[in-house]
Amino acid sequence: MSNILTLQEYEAIAASLTFPSMSFIDGAFRPAKSGKTFATTNPATGQHLTDIAACGPEDVDFAVAKARQAFDDGRWSKLHPNERKEILINLSKLVKRNRHELAVMESLDSGKPISDCENIDVDEFIHLMNWHAELGDKIYDQTAPVGPDAVSMIVREPVGVVGAVLPWNFPLLMLVWKIAPALAAGCTMVVKPAAQTSLTALRIAELAAEAGLPKGVLNIVTGSGAEVGEPIGLHQDVDMVTFTGSTSTGRRFLRYSADSNMKKVVLELGGKNPCIVLDDAEDIDYVAQQVCAAAFWNMGENCSAGSRLIVQSGIKDKLLERVKVHARSWKVGNPLDPQNALGAMVDKGHFSKVESYLTKGKEAGYTLVTGGESIDGTYIQPTIFDGVQNSDELAQDEIFGPILSVITVNSFDEALSVANDTDYGLAASVFTANTKKALRAAQAIKAGTVTVNCFGEGDATTPFGGYKQSGFGGRDNSIHAHDQYTELKTIWIDLNDTTVDGSID
Numbered sequence: 001m002s003n004i005l006t007l008q009e010y011e012a013i014a015a016s017l018t019f020p021s022m023s024f025i026d027g028a029f030r031p032a033k034s035g036k037t038f039a040t041t042n043p044a045t046g047q048h049l050t051d052i053a054a055c056g057p058e059d060v061d062f063a064v065a066k067a068r069q070a071f072d073d074g075r076w077s078k079l080h081p082n083e084r085k086e087i088l089i090n091l092s093k094l095v096k097r098n099r100h101e102l103a104v105m106e107s108l109d110s111g112k113p114i115s116d117c118e119n120i121d122v123d124e125f126i127h128l129m130n131w132h133a134e135l136g137d138k139i140y141d142q143t144a145p146v147g148p149d150a151v152s153m154i155v156r157e158p159v160g161v162v163g164a165v166l167p168w169n170f171p172l173l174m175l176v177w178k179i180a181p182a183l184a185a186g187c188t189m190v191v192k193p194a195a196q197t198s199l200t201a202l203r204i205a206e207l208a209a210e211a212g213l214p215k216g217v218l219n220i221v222t223g224s225g226a227e228v229g230e231p232i233g234l235h236q237d238v239d240m241v242t243f244t245g246s247t248s249t250g251r252r253f254l255r256y257s258a259d260s261n262m263k264k265v266v267l268e269l270g271g272k273n274p275c276i277v278l279d280d281a282e283d284i285d286y287v288a289q290q291v292c293a294a295a296f297w298n299m300g301e302n303c304s305a306g307s308r309l310i311v312q313s314g315i316k317d318k319l320l321e322r323v324k325v326h327a328r329s330w331k332v333g334n335p336l337d338p339q340n341a342l343g344a345m346v347d348k349g350h351f352s353k354v355e356s357y358l359t360k361g362k363e364a365g366y367t368l369v370t371g372g373e374s375i376d377g378t379y380i381q382p383t384i385f386d387g388v389q390n391s392d393e394l395a396q397d398e399i400f401g402p403i404l405s406v407i408t409v410n411s412f413d414e415a416l417s418v419a420n421d422t423d424y425g426l427a428a429s430v431f432t433a434n435t436k437k438a439l440r441a442a443q444a445i446k447a448g449t450v451t452v453n454c455f456g457e458g459d460a461t462t463p464f465g466g467y468k469q470s471g472f473g474g475r476d477n478s479i480h481a482h483d484q485y486t487e488l489k490t491i492w493i494d495l496n497d498t499t500v501d502g503s504i505d
């Protein structure tokens with residue numbers, strides 16, 4: 001059954017929404033201690049949505065103290081895993097019940113197209129919250145093979161207070177990627193959403209309280225990276241930070257850890273992902289459709305966007321013809337209109353950054369296959385530049401917009417070498433009818449995910465994260481995400497009844 005409503009129905013929901021505007025700490029909405037606020041606007045219309053608490057280090061201290069108390073007194077960490085599961089499943093049900101409201105709030109706040117908000121962001125939230133909730137009471141500890149005279153248990157314990165600093169491109173999705181496994185493992189959390197897109201995280205915290213999550217377990221502190229993100233990273237009482245965002249900010253979190261308490265750090269960072277199409281690829285129309293999905297979905301505001309098309313010379317012209325047709329079918333405009341596949345860039349600053357690459361591509365003299373224009377200072381057309389050099393900034397920079405660079409190669413080996421010629425290593429796709437080549441490519445490409453004859457993001461069951469400068473310290477999703485929110489402890493029990501003088505009792 002489709003969850004998609006009509007534009008008119010979405011407009012009616014938008015008109016009726018009340019936006020959360022305060023941080024959520026210790027089970028209650030609270031203003032910033034300084035009383036400061038910042039405005040949040042709809043990037044598609046410029047409409048002012050609400051003023052949100054502009055928290056600072058003192059609010060972070062308060063939230064961490066409450067999260068610490070909630071962790072140490074065991075109200076969550078020592079709850080029976082089955083009870084944690086029930087509460088998290090309740091949250092998932094409440095999200096389902098409020099799905100349209102959350103989808104509209106997400107779209108208004110971020111500029112994302114409503115059909116993606118419904119079918120991807122909200123649906124995945126529901127699914128992932130359930131998946132990790134269900135996992136929490138099904139993980140067994142281990143014993144080590146230490147021989148007959150001892151028993152050694154290897155147990156997993158929740159890490160403690162987890163700080164999560166989130167990006168703006170998938171506000172709900174990145175929230176659930178972090179909170180579902182961390183909460184299922186028994187951790188408590190202090191979460192900073194991106195300033196541009198804080199609304200749905202606040203609403204989720206409210207729903208979590210309604211679902212029965214104890215006070216202090218999930219705290220959302222709103223504000224800027226400098227005023228909230230940095231204090232979380234430097235906090236002496238935060239045991240771990242999980243971050244998704246740019247590589248340059250990720251680097252800072254490693255420094256924060258080194259300069260404070262050596263907290264565990266997990267980073268999910270940028271990408272400049274190759275989509276390799278070899279001469280023998282079959283079903284060109286399908287390949288073209290996948291190439292466009294990789295490059296343009298979520299307006300290209302996606303760390304795993306396939307933004308480099310590395311195509312072998314023999315198939316290039318035929319493929320580009322079809323890619324052009326598919327690219328032109330991606331409708332751009334009002335994010336609340338379910339017909340549109342691309343919405344607004346997240347804010348004016350980001351719009352200008354992406355737009356500058358349209359200018360750079362044209363000035364470099366690359367062939368503009370399609371697109372190339374911005375619309376109303378808000379939207380960017382799906383754009384393809386052909387003839388791009390892999391060394392060019394168009395092919396090296398994470399543009400985070402719907403711009404695809406086409407790089408032509410003459411052989412399989414050259415394709416692999418160009419694919420790996422980047423500082424990043426998040427994702428890659430390879431299209432070929434030759435299974436051996438596909439597997440050789442999957443082995444050779446230094447990336448956390450390689451998809452074969454399709455573009456994809458994996459799912460709840462598969463780890464997501466990067467090689468090289470795309471990631472550090474762990475993986476989101478799958479059972480491995482759960483592992484990273486736990487510490488391993490060895491408990492060794494000597495079975496010998498040995499006395500102090502060495503005799504056996």
Ligand SMILES: NC(=O)C1=CN([C@@H]2O[C@H](COP(=O)(O)OP(=O)(O)OC[C@H]3O[C@@H](n4cnc5c(N)ncnc54)[C@H](OP(=O)(O)O)[C@@H]3O)[C@@H](O)[C@H]2O)C=CC1
Pocket residue numbers: 165166167168169192193194195196223224225226228229230233244245246247249250252268269270271302303350398399400
């Ligand atoms: N891998 C990914 O999924 C993402 C990659 N990016 C890439 O990064 C580029 C820039 O986007 P931007 O939003 O600036 O990304 P950032 O990496 O700077 O932002 C991500 C999060 O980190 C916070 N943050 C920013 N500065 C600091 C700091 N000094 N200390 C602690 N936390 C901080 C941000 O806060 P706030 O912004 O609220 O001040 C936000 O919550 C994009 O164009 C894109 O290329 C961006 C987002 C996601």
Ligand SMILES: CCCCCC/C=C/C(=O)O
Pocket residue numbers: 120124169170173244245268301302303304457
């Ligand atoms: C349906 C799954 C969508 C996954 C999107 C992953 C993007 C992550 C990021 O940009 O950080």
